[in-house]
Amino acid sequence: MKNLRLTILALFFCSSLLASQIEVCNSCQVKSIKQALSLAKDGDEILIKEGVYKESGIAVDKSVKIIGVGLPTVDGEHKETIFTVKANNFSIEGLRIINVGHSYTKDFAAILVSKSKNFTLQNNVLEKVFFGLLIEKSRYGIIKNNKLISDAEDQAGSGNGIHLWHSEDMQIENNELTGLRDGIYFEFVKNSMVRNNRSYENLRYGLHFMFSNNNEYNDNVFTNNGAGVAVMFSKFVKMTNNQFIQNWGSASYGLLLKEIYDAEIENNTFSKNTIGISVDGSTRINYKNNTFSRNGWAIKVVGACYENHFNQNNFLHNAIDLSYNSKINSNTFDSNYWSEYTGYDLDKNGIGDVPYRPVKLFSYIAHRTPESIVLLRSLFVDIINFSEKVSPVFTPDNLLDNSPLMQKIQ
Amino acid sequence: MFKILKYSFYDLMRSRWSYVYFAFYLALGFVLLFLNNDVDKAIITLLNIIIVLTPLIGTIFGVMYYYNSKEFTELLLAQPMKRNTIFLGQYLGISISLTLSLILGLGIPFLLYGIFMSSAIFDFGLLLVVGSFLNFIFVALAYNIALSNSNKIKGFGYAILMWLFLAVIYDGLFLISLMVFNEYPLDNFSLLATMFNPIDLSRILILLKLDISALLGYTGAVFKKFFGTNFGLVISLFVMSLWVLIPVWRIQRKLRKKDF
Numbered sequence: 001m002k003n004l005r006l007t008i009l010a011l012f013f014c015s016s017l018l019a020s021q022i023e024v025c026n027s028c029q030v031k032s033i034k035q036a037l038s039l040a041k042d043g044d045e046i047l048i049k050e051g052v053y054k055e056s057g058i059a060v061d062k063s064v065k066i067i068g069v070g071l072p073t074v075d076g077e078h079k080e081t082i083f084t085v086k087a088n089n090f091s092i093e094g095l096r097i098i099n100v101g102h103s104y105t106k107d108f109a110a111i112l113v114s115k116s117k118n119f120t121l122q123n124n125v126l127e128k129v130f131f132g133l134l135i136e137k138s139r140y141g142i143i144k145n146n147k148l149i150s151d152a153e154d155q156a157g158s159g160n161g162i163h164l165w166h167s168e169d170m171q172i173e174n175n176e177l178t179g180l181r182d183g184i185y186f187e188f189v190k191n192s193m194v195r196n197n198r199s200y201e202n203l204r205y206g207l208h209f210m211f212s213n214n215n216e217y218n219d220n221v222f223t224n225n226g227a228g229v230a231v232m233f234s235k236f237v238k239m240t241n242n243q244f245i246q247n248w249g250s251a252s253y254g255l256l257l258k259e260i261y262d263a264e265i266e267n268n269t270f271s272k273n274t275i276g277i278s279v280d281g282s283t284r285i286n287y288k289n290n291t292f293s294r295n296g297w298a299i300k301v302v303g304a305c306y307e308n309h310f311n312q313n314n315f316l317h318n319a320i321d322l323s324y325n326s327k328i329n330s331n332t333f334d335s336n337y338w339s340e341y342t343g344y345d346l347d348k349n350g351i352g353d354v355p356y357r358p359v360k361l362f363s364y365i366a367h368r369t370p371e372s373i374v375l376l377r378s379l380f381v382d383i384i385n386f387s388e389k390v391s392p393v394f395t396p397d398n399l400l401d402n403s404p405l406m407q408k409i410q
Numbered sequence: 411m412f413k414i415l416k417y418s419f420y421d422l423m424r425s426r427w428s429y430v431y432f433a434f435y436l437a438l439g440f441v442l443l444f445l446n447n448d449v450d451k452a453i454i455t456l457l458n459i460i461i462v463l464t465p466l467i468g469t470i471f472g473v474m475y476y477y478n479s480k481e482f483t484e485l486l487l488a489q490p491m492k493r494n495t496i497f498l499g500q501y502l503g504i505s506i507s508l509t510l511s512l513i514l515g516l517g518i519p520f521l522l523y524g525i526f527m528s529s530a531i532f533d534f535g536l537l538l539v540v541g542s543f544l545n546f547i548f549v550a551l552a553y554n555i556a557l558s559n560s561n562k563i564k565g566f567g568y569a570i571l572m573w574l575f576l577a578v579i580y581d582g583l584f585l586i587s588l589m590v591f592n593e594y595p596l597d598n599f600s601l602l603a604t605m606f607n608p609i610d611l612s613r614i615l616i617l618l619k620l621d622i623s624a625l626l627g628y629t630g631a632v633f634k635k636f637f638g639t640n641f642g643l644v645i646s647l648f649v650m651s652l653w654v655l656i657p658v659w660r661i662q663r664k665l666r667k668k669d670f
Binding site: 373 | 614620634
């Protein structure tokens with residue numbers, strides 16, 4: 001009995017010792033990644049040395065570490081998906097993966113991970129990809145320090161950078177995404193974190209959330225994307241410290257909220273967007289400490305919104321601070337700083353003594369006849385805004401900030 | 411012509427009103443910057459002031475100067491000189507001195523507050539260019555009115571009315587027509603309508619820099635082309651120059667037939 005135990009133990013030892021390294025290079029014994037994978041066992045490391053490897057359709061079904069040394073290039077020659085992974089405890093690091101196949105019927109990706117757990121994808125450079133990292137039905141993954149660059153031209157013929165579908169507990173950090181359809185796309189994803197990514201000049205959204213609950217994204221920068229960032233049909237999403245910059249166009253938003261429930265939006269910066277935040281059918285959302293500067297519309301509330309609370313935000317020099325085309329419902333605006341506020345503070349408590357009306361008559365007119373936007377900042381518009389301020393007729397008269405701040409919140 | 415220009419210019423430079431005007435802009439610039447220390451915000455406020463005030467001052471100055479110096483002008487007309495040179499000299503004299511007041515009055519405080527360090531330098535430059543254009547345009551328009559009306563009171567009345575019309579009433583009519591014809595495609599119309607009013611035109615020119623994000627909010631290919639590219643800037647500047655040239659040309663035409 002004792003012997004048997006010892007034998008088993010010994011076997012264990014041996015097998016762990018046998019977890020070996022396989023080197024791949026043009027002058028090595030093993031010349032292709034596929035060959036290396038066929039030789040590898042669970043727990044092995046595959047070191048890929050500098051060089052160009054023209055391979056695609058590489059299936060990874062073992063728990064291996066694939067590590068690039070000196071950024072080797074894996075060229076898919078525009079054929080199909082390059083890595084297809086279906087394994088637990090694996091990692092892919094330090095590779096330059098280029099030329100993923102394009103297709104209108106199949107979602108080809110640089111790395112496709114499906115039904116996997118505990119994996120790491122880091123320090124990779126992906127160029128000319130269709131989909132970049134496509135993760136489906138997986139858990140506990142870390143996607144870190146990757147750089148994804150593509151040259152998407154039209155929405156139908158392009159893919160997303162980091163695309164997650166039916167996954168949980170993922171961490172997406174420090175990635176750079178540009179020239180894709182959506183920078184990061186979440187669909188049915190739970191308990192995940194998106195942090196410190198830079199998503200810019202993508203064709204559609206910098207970040208796109210669909211049906212993804214209990215997620216968090218913070219410290220990201222979204223610049224100059226076709227339509228900004230969209231968060232739709234999700235619950236318990238937390239958005240903090242992000243920057244939404246220069247998303248210009250008629251259907252472009254810093255942040256689009258559609259059917260969102262119980263979200264926290266804090267410490268974000270919205271700068272020079274056509275619409276800072278567009279809120280549509282969203283309920284129980286707290287907007288706190290955000291800064292809206294030089295946007296066309298800082299906030300556009302479209303309808304069916306309840307219990308949205310806007311507190312301690314800075315509204316700085318936006319063309320239109322707020323556009324509101326439904327009843328006030330149970331939404332509140334309180335203790336914000338409005339650069340347009342002209343009231344006074346006689347008791348010196350830092351809170352203006354006269355309530356502020358964020359909705360101007362002009363924003364009402366601009367909503368009904370969009371062309372009238374060319375009259376922005378004209379004297380006539382100032383005059384009608386003023387008369388509306390004195391006696392509100394068209395704008396909801398109970399839409400007030402009762403304690404507007406006198407000083408900008410730092 | 412250069413001599414007349416010089417005389418008019420020095421005459422105005424010596425006049426109290428130029429100094430008042432200069433001091434006003436100087437004070438305005440300092441107060442704006444002192445109060446909020448934010449160059450961006452100061453520029454937005456300045457925009458509102460410049461597009462309303464420079465036309466008003468230009469108009470009043472133009473009309474006033476014409477009527478005040480009428481006797482001197484008649485004396486000059488008796489000399490062997492072309493009418494054109496006399497009036498163009500006067501016109502340029504007023505416009506240049508007003509523009510100088512504007513540029514120096516606003517330039518000095520902004521310079522002292524470090525406009526060159528700020529990214530707003532281009533916005534500010536454009537603001538000054540637009541202000542100068544407005545001076546030239548409205549002095550020319552005022553001269554047109556003054557030349558056509560020998561009655562001083564009438565001339566002043568028309569001049570003020572013209573300012574009121576272009577600064578306020580025009581936009582009102584414009585907005586009403588936009589709302590009435592809501593059902594029709596209006597993007598071409600609205601761009602064209604701004605071209606026919608120098609105040610609107612200069613506003614649009616500055617908005618192109620300051621509020622481009624809002625202007626792009628409207629769906630329309632024409633808008634997108636106009637506002638999204640440099641096309642808008644070029645066209646606006648071109649039409650602005652037309653707004654100077656056409657009134658000046660009309661002054662000359664009027665002069666040929668006028669019986670002094």
